[in-house]
Amino acid sequence: MIGMHAVLNGALISAAEATVPVTDxxxxxxxxxxxxxxxxxxxxxxxxxxxxxxQKSCEGIGLVHPFSSAQIERWVGALIAADAISDAxxxxxxxxGDHPMLFILASAMLTxxxxxxxxxxxxxxxxxxxxxxSCKTGNLLLNYMALADANRxxxxxxxxxxxxxHILEGxxxxxxxxxxxxxxxxxxxxxxxxxxxxxxxxxxxxxSIPVVYEAVQVEDLFAGLYDELFISATSMAAMxxxxxxxxxxxxxYRRTLAIKDLVRSxxxxxxx
Amino acid sequence: MIGMHAVLNGALISAAEATVPVTDxxxxxxxxxxxxxxxxxxxxxxxxxxxxxxQKSCEGIGLVHPFSSAQIERWVGALIAADAISDAxxxxxxxxGDHPMLFILASAMLTxxxxxxxxxxxxxxxxxxxxxxSCKTGNLLLNYMALADANRxxxxxxxxxxxxxHILEGxxxxxxxxxxxxxxxxxxxxxxxxxxxxxxxxxxxxxSIPVVYEAVQVEDLFAGLYDELFISATSMAAMxxxxxxxxxxxxxYRRTLAIKDLVRSxxxxxxx
Numbered sequence: 001m002i003g004m005h006a007v008l009n010g011a012l013i014s015a016a017e018a019t020v021p022v023t024d025x026x027x028x029x030x031x032x033x034x035x036x037x038x039x040x041x042x043x044x045x046x047x048x049x050x051x052x053x054x055q056k057s058c059e060g061i062g063l064v065h066p067f068s069s070a071q072i073e074r075w076v077g078a079l080i081a082a083d084a085i086s087d088a089x090x091x092x093x094x095x096x097g098d099h100p101m102l103f104i105l106a107s108a109m110l111t112x113x114x115x116x117x118x119x120x121x122x123x124x125x126x127x128x129x130x131x132x133x134s135c136k137t138g139n140l141l142l143n144y145m146a147l148a149d150a151n152r153x154x155x156x157x158x159x160x161x162x163x164x165x166h167i168l169e170g171x172x173x174x175x176x177x178x179x180x181x182x183x184x185x186x187x188x189x190x191x192x193x194x195x196x197x198x199x200x201x202x203x204x205x206x207x208s209i210p211v212v213y214e215a216v217q218v219e220d221l222f223a224g225l226y227d228e229l230f231i232s233a234t235s236m237a238a239m240x241x242x243x244x245x246x247x248x249x250x251x252x253y254r255r256t257l258a259i260k261d262l263v264r265s266x267x268x269x270x271x272x
Numbered sequence: 273m274i275g276m277h278a279v280l281n282g283a284l285i286s287a288a289e290a291t292v293p294v295t296d297x298x299x300x301x302x303x304x305x306x307x308x309x310x311x312x313x314x315x316x317x318x319x320x321x322x323x324x325x326x327q328k329s330c331e332g333i334g335l336v337h338p339f340s341s342a343q344i345e346r347w348v349g350a351l352i353a354a355d356a357i358s359d360a361x362x363x364x365x366x367x368x369g370d371h372p373m374l375f376i377l378a379s380a381m382l383t384x385x386x387x388x389x390x391x392x393x394x395x396x397x398x399x400x401x402x403x404x405x406s407c408k409t410g411n412l413l414l415n416y417m418a419l420a421d422a423n424r425x426x427x428x429x430x431x432x433x434x435x436x437x438h439i440l441e442g443x444x445x446x447x448x449x450x451x452x453x454x455x456x457x458x459x460x461x462x463x464x465x466x467x468x469x470x471x472x473x474x475x476x477x478x479x480s481i482p483v484v485y486e487a488v489q490v491e492d493l494f495a496g497l498y499d500e501l502f503i504s505a506t507s508m509a510a511m512x513x514x515x516x517x518x519x520x521x522x523x524x525y526r527r528t529l530a531i532k533d534l535v536r537s538x539x540x541x542x543x544x
């Protein structure tokens with residue numbers, strides 16, 4: 001059963017034992033990295049990509065640990081077997097410091113109602129810049145506050161806007177926008193290199209949609225230069241945005257949903 | 273004995289039980305605030321100031337919790353009594369979210385060798401800006417990385433330099449520098465409002481040293497415009513800097529040590 005067990009540094013433990021001391025410096029400082037992975041039909045989707053990114057996140061913040069990707073892959077497999085997991089979301093949470101702790105945790109697969117894809121979801125904008133954009137770390141207060149602000153105002157996601165007025169990414173997603181048939185997204189160095197972002201770009205190519213790596217200016221968005229927006233994440237694939245702050249972007253989301261369907265179909269294919 | 277017990281939401285627990293679930297969102301996102309307090313002769317120094325700042329940190333990040341300062345003060349007293357604490361460092365660690373968790377933890381008092389005060393300590397500079405400078409939160413990756421970099425190069429502290437070249441503060445301290453007999457430190461809004469920083473400014477007034485709230489430009493420091501530097505923190509009072517990066521600031525540290533002695537004497541006085 002999902003959530004019965006967890007893994008700590010390779011050892012199977014009960015999920016209730018997946019705790020950390022409040023006195024641990026890596027815990028107090030958020031000196032940690034993480035990954036969220038979809039498990040579909042017992043298969044962890046794009047696992048090697050996630051483990052590569054985990055390693056890059058560690059390198060980016062100087063988090064030294066003794067765990068190889070091959071080891072972690074085996075441990076993920078062991079947890080899937082131990083709890084007889086078919087569909088789930090798995091989180092790898094790695095704390096650094098003198099005694100690195102790598103947890104693998106499974107929970108019910110994070111999914112969203114079909115209605116979200118049909119009607120789109122709302123987003124707000126929030127000013128702020130992540131410390132090291134390319135790394136998935138525990139330094140997430142900005143993301144927490146931005147999303148809390150969005151939720152309070154009845155929205156699904158917050159879009160982070162940098163000092164230059166660029167919309168870079170969501171708090172847990174990458175951001176894409178169509179303009180004159182071209183799909184825009186921020187440059188690699190500016191944002192988290194989403195595993196699903198890569199799949200979205202691959203799907204766009206398949207659908208003959210040109211992609212330009214150039215962050216959307218928030219004033220251009222509100223000036224009406226873009227006509228279809230979506231966010232991407234492991235849990236969402238591609239999720240259409242029906243509005244940003246006060247501005248509506250309602251539509252059929254034809255291109256977004258075509259991209260979403262392709263991305264999801266590849267997950268299935270990988271699992272077979 | 274220090275470190276036998278801890279307090280969680282008012283209940284005395286064994287220190288080993290002071291753990292948090294890895295799955296807790298506030299833990300994962302660093303949605304937390306904290307304070308470090310010196311206990312001298314069984315008396316928690318400037319406790320009401322620390323509790324006021326804790327509350328301001330919570331307000332600054334929207335962390336809602338049900339604990340009053342009066343309650344927390346009682347719990348600190350209960351921990352001091354339970355473990356018969358004379359001298360110690362107490363940490364209050366508060367996680368937000370749906371189920372706020374407030375821990376009070378005691379450890380051996382953090383002190384530094386007398387030699388550090390006589391000879392001064394080394395610091396490096398590190399480019400980076402804290403997210404919400406006035407709040408003490410769990411969003412500390414920058415501080416962790418900057419200090420790790422300083423330690424690796426044999427230094428005691430890293431000084432954080434913002435995009436404008438201003439030296440704002442250390443990773444766990446405030447920063448002060450003398451120029452033509454005047455003491456410079458960054459403006460209130462730019463840095464953590466250190467409890468000890470306030471005492472340093474009070475001591476400077478007592479010693480007839482004028483204080484100017486203006487951050488030191490890193491190029492002015494290296495151009496030799498400043499002749500005595502120190503950092504302040506609860507654990508350090510005022511600690512002289514003997515060098516920054518390659519540049520030496522050796523001296524007798526007469527003014528710094530006079531400030532330090534005054535700050536420490538007031539702690540004792542408060543305890544009596």
